[in-house]
Amino acid sequence: MQPTSPNFKQNARDAIADDPLQAALAKLAVGFPMRRLEAAARLPEFEDLRDQARDIKNHVLENLDHYLEAYEKKVIDSGGHVHWCRDAKEARETILDICRKADAKTVTKSKSMISEEIAVNAYLEENGIEPVETDLGEYIIQLRKEPPSHIIAPAIHLSKEQVADTFRNSHIDLAADRDLEEPRALLEEARARLREKFLGADVGLTGANMLIAETGTNVLVTNEGNADLTNNLPRVHVVIASIEKIVPTLEDASTILRVLARSATGQDISVYTTFCTGPRRPEDLDGPEEYHVVLLDNGRSEMIGSEFHEMLRCIRCGACLNHCPIYKSVGGHAYGWVYSGPMGAVLIPNLIGMEEAQHLPNASTLCGKCESVCPMRIPLPKMLRKWRERQFKAEMGSSTARWALRSWAWLAKRPALYRWTMTAGVALLSQFGGRGRFKSLPLAGGWTSKRDLAAPAGDTFINQYHKGARGDQSGALMRKKVH
Amino acid sequence: MAAREEILDRLRAKLGHSDALNGENPALKHIEDHHKNLIPKRGSLDKAQRVDLFVQEATRVNATVVRVGSFDDVPDQVSAYLREHQLPAKIKIAPHHSLKSLDWQQKTSLMVDEGRGKGDDGVSVSVAYGGVAETGTLVMSSGPQTPTSLNFLPLDHIVVLEADRIAGDYEAVWERLRAQFGPGKLPRTVNWITGPSRTADIEQTLLLGAHGPQRLHILIVDPSES
Ligand code: SF4
Numbered sequence: 001m002q003p004t005s006p007n008f009k010q011n012a013r014d015a016i017a018d019d020p021l022q023a024a025l026a027k028l029a030v031g032f033p034m035r036r037l038e039a040a041a042r043l044p045e046f047e048d049l050r051d052q053a054r055d056i057k058n059h060v061l062e063n064l065d066h067y068l069e070a071y072e073k074k075v076i077d078s079g080g081h082v083h084w085c086r087d088a089k090e091a092r093e094t095i096l097d098i099c100r101k102a103d104a105k106t107v108t109k110s111k112s113m114i115s116e117e118i119a120v121n122a123y124l125e126e127n128g129i130e131p132v133e134t135d136l137g138e139y140i141i142q143l144r145k146e147p148p149s150h151i152i153a154p155a156i157h158l159s160k161e162q163v164a165d166t167f168r169n170s171h172i173d174l175a176a177d178r179d180l181e182e183p184r185a186l187l188e189e190a191r192a193r194l195r196e197k198f199l200g201a202d203v204g205l206t207g208a209n210m211l212i213a214e215t216g217t218n219v220l221v222t223n224e225g226n227a228d229l230t231n232n233l234p235r236v237h238v239v240i241a242s243i244e245k246i247v248p249t250l251e252d253a254s255t256i257l258r259v260l261a262r263s264a265t266g267q268d269i270s271v272y273t274t275f276c277t278g279p280r281r282p283e284d285l286d287g288p289e290e291y292h293v294v295l296l297d298n299g300r301s302e303m304i305g306s307e308f309h310e311m312l313r314c315i316r317c318g319a320c321l322n323h324c325p326i327y328k329s330v331g332g333h334a335y336g337w338v339y340s341g342p343m344g345a346v347l348i349p350n351l352i353g354m355e356e357a358q359h360l361p362n363a364s365t366l367c368g369k370c371e372s373v374c375p376m377r378i379p380l381p382k383m384l385r386k387w388r389e390r391q392f393k394a395e396m397g398s399s400t401a402r403w404a405l406r407s408w409a410w411l412a413k414r415p416a417l418y419r420w421t422m423t424a425g426v427a428l429l430s431q432f433g434g435r436g437r438f439k440s441l442p443l444a445g446g447w448t449s450k451r452d453l454a455a456p457a458g459d460t461f462i463n464q465y466h467k468g469a470r471g472d473q474s475g476a477l478m479r480k481k482v483h
Numbered sequence: 484m485a486a487r488e489e490i491l492d493r494l495r496a497k498l499g500h501s502d503a504l505n506g507e508n509p510a511l512k513h514i515e516d517h518h519k520n521l522i523p524k525r526g527s528l529d530k531a532q533r534v535d536l537f538v539q540e541a542t543r544v545n546a547t548v549v550r551v552g553s554f555d556d557v558p559d560q561v562s563a564y565l566r567e568h569q570l571p572a573k574i575k576i577a578p579h580h581s582l583k584s585l586d587w588q589q590k591t592s593l594m595v596d597e598g599r600g601k602g603d604d605g606v607s608v609s610v611a612y613g614g615v616a617e618t619g620t621l622v623m624s625s626g627p628q629t630p631t632s633l634n635f636l637p638l639d640h641i642v643v644l645e646a647d648r649i650a651g652d653y654e655a656v657w658e659r660l661r662a663q664f665g666p667g668k669l670p671r672t673v674n675w676i677t678g679p680s681r682t683a684d685i686e687q688t689l690l691l692g693a694h695g696p697q698r699l700h701i702l703i704v705d706p707s708e709s
Contacts, residue, residue, distance in 0.1 A: 024686070024687070027686075027687050028687065031687055043523055043525075044523075044524070045521055045523045045524070048521055049520075049521055049523075052520045052521055056520070059509075059513065062498065062509075063498070063500075063508070063509055063510040063513075064494050064498065065491050065494040065495050065498060065500055066500070066508050066509075066510035066511070067510050068490075068491065068494070069491070070510055070511060070514060074667060077667075078668070078669075084486040084487035084490055085486055086486045086489060086490065090486060134694065135684070136682045136684040136685070136693055136694075137682075137684035140684070140685075153683070153684060153687070154684070155684050155685070156687070158686075159686060160685050160686050160688075163685055183685040183686060183688045183690060184690055186685055187682065187685065187690050187692075187693065191692070191693065191694060194694065195602065195694075198694075199602045213510070213514060214514045214517060214667055215667055215668065215669045216667075217669060223680065223681050223682060223683075223693065224680055224681070224682050224693035224694045224695065225635050225680040225693060225694040225695025225696075226693070226694045228631070228634070228635045228674065228694075228695065229635050229636070229694055229695075231672075232631050232632055232635065232672065233632065243490065248510065248513045248514055248517075249513070249514055249517040250517065250654075250657040250661075251517055251518065251519050251520055251654055251657065252520065254520075254652075254653040254654060254657070255520040255521070257653075258523070265683075267544075267677075268540070268544075268617075268618045268677075269618045269620060269675070269677050270677070271544070271676065271677050271678050271679070271680060271681055271695070272674065272675070272676060272677075272680075272695065273674075273675040273677075274672065274673070274674050274675070275669060275672065275673040275674075275675075276671065276672055277668075277669040277670070277671060277672075277673075278671060279671065280625075280671050281625075281626075281670070281671055283626070283627040284625060284626065284627060284630070284671055285578075285598065285599040285627060285630040285632075286599040286600070286625075286630045286631055286632045287625060287631060287671045287672060297486075297490045301490055301493045301494050301497065302493070304494060304497040304498065305497040305498070
């Protein structure tokens with residue numbers, strides 16, 4: 001899609017005025033973090049598993065060339081094909097070519113961020129092939145011609161009334177006065193629609209949560225089962241995945257799976273975790289006859305060894321979005337491209353360039369919550385600061401921002417003074433706001449004219465942390481692990 | 484090929500690797516060793532406790548579980564399930580030797596069809612490769628006797644699982660698959676299934692039966708039950 005990231009400020013303003021979006025975000029802000037905490041509490045080894053997941057991916061990235069070759073060999077051994085693509089254009093053309101050779105009219109798709117990144121749907125449509133998103137959320141936003149607003153909950157920004165309207169406008173062969181009041185009715189209608197598509201599709205296009213080098217396998221994680229009908233029923237299965245999705249072994253994949261769903265939805269494991277290896281075997285009764293992997297670089301190899309190297313550990317769980325005060329205020333669309341939240345703010349400038357995405361690294365309070373919940377322990381705030389530094393050097397920020405940043409840097413190098421200033425600032429703010437949110441603040445008009453600033457609950461995080469005064473479970477959990 | 488070489492060359496340059504993949508390197512060694520990482524303790528139990536944990540976890544994610552003493556009890560259980568949910572007396576079974584050898588006609592008045600899944604299948608019965616107690620997960624492995632489509636197309640999925648094949652953790656099932664298929668090889672599809680299909684995509688409301696089965700019913704065959 002064409003990025004609207006340069007309009008972040010306007011996008012954010014619109015988002016804050018969007019009532020259904022604000023209602024959805026309020027719900028998300030409670031639900032996902034709470035379920036994640038419960039899942040983590042049920043697994044005493046959770047924090048240690050996060051360390052191991054991080055180490056596995058670090059090892060992969062240090063040996064990525066070798067792992068890619070080993071993986072490729074296994075795909076070929078199991079009867080599949082690997083197509084290496086430098087950029088989005090090559091990947092789109094490769095997919096179209098596979099579809100043409102298969103004489104495809106309809107392509108079913110299961111949710112894939114990479115397919116959004118390369119905008120393959122529009123390209124297939126232009127070339128006379130119908131792409132059908134099958135994840136319920138993706139299906140809804142495809143009908144509305146919108147990008148996803150959350151990695152794992154792409155239609156999170158919509159109310160059920162908006163979904164009902166979308167279905168009425170799209171499924172025009174059905175009775176106009178049918179009852180679409182309840183979410184269940186909407187699901188039934190989508191299920192019936194998509195069932196026909198699943199059964200009639202010529203090609204199934206899926207993403208991959210991981211690629212396993214040991215066996216040449218792609219891993220698919222869903223709760224709906226749509227990825228399974230997509231990869232199993234059509235004659236051709238195409239996997240689109242970026243090069244950093246590699247993990248070495250089945251054991252390593254299992255370790256990462258133990259932290260993925262817990263971080264994403266707070267489930268111990270998603271309903272369906274699927275391991276596909278090559279095409280169907282000669283004796284099999286079902287499964288695709290052809291298996292293709294489109295292996296995409298699109299800027300990743302440039303990130304290796306750079307300041308943003310660690311971003312390549314990301315498993316797209318969405319936890320950093322669910323815990324981000326900015327994401328929870330403006331939702332995903334404000335970021336203006338397919339990724340959003342802290343991970344998007346780091347990744348988007350890497351993929352589409354700093355000029356296009358210059359506001360995004362500033363769309364953060366650097367509160368550190370994202371890093372504290374990231375299963376892969378990616379230092380997102382550090383990388384956001386790197387972007388800001390680069391911007392600062394390139395003189396791209398506004399003069400006020402540069403001034404603020406310089407002052408902040410001066411303070412930050414003096415920890416005692418920094419802490420004092422922050423504490424004093426909080427004490428002062430408490431006078432203004434009591435508890436809750438500020439509508440306006442002296443000297444901060446640039447911020448509060450666009451959004452409310454959360455009133456400090458009386459003390460800084462660092463102070464509370466040291467006093468052990470944080471009442472919530474996350475503080476307790478973190479303290480236990482840090483000390 | 485140009486893209487492949489360009490991507491690999493760039494990675495090699497960044498990583499300081501001189502050469503293409505060859506005999507001795509950390510990646511191949513890591514794959515060959517495929518050592519186990521940290522395995523959560525909650526699955527390391529004796530057999531009876533493992534089965535109990537499996538039942539507890541599967542039930543927590545909305546599966547229903549019944550324990551039976553032998554495969555011979557399966558037809559009766561399937562009939563009972565269909566009656567309970569007022570479903571037509573018609574099933575599609577996997578062409579698995581342990582299901583085909585059952586005396587369906589003698590015991591029940593079901594219409595029994597076998598083969599891969601079709602769009603109009605209402606209820607399927609298949610056989611699991613194994614189970615994982617840690618999360619109440621079924622492991623299904625594709626093959627001539629176990630077509631994958633039966634796991635996803637019907638609205639009701641009944642799975643027969645032998646108690647002996649319930650492992651504590653995922654790693655134990657990988658070991659078994661490796662022993663059977665050889666190192667570095669897997670069947671076309673391995674499915675981990677943990678509860679029936681669901682979605683929360685509409686206003687974050689949890690609904691069962693999104694694209695896959697709305698109900699998952701597990702029959703654990705445990706001779707120590709009888
Ligand atoms: S950066 Fe971390 S928390 Fe955010 S999506 Fe990636 S893995 Fe998840």
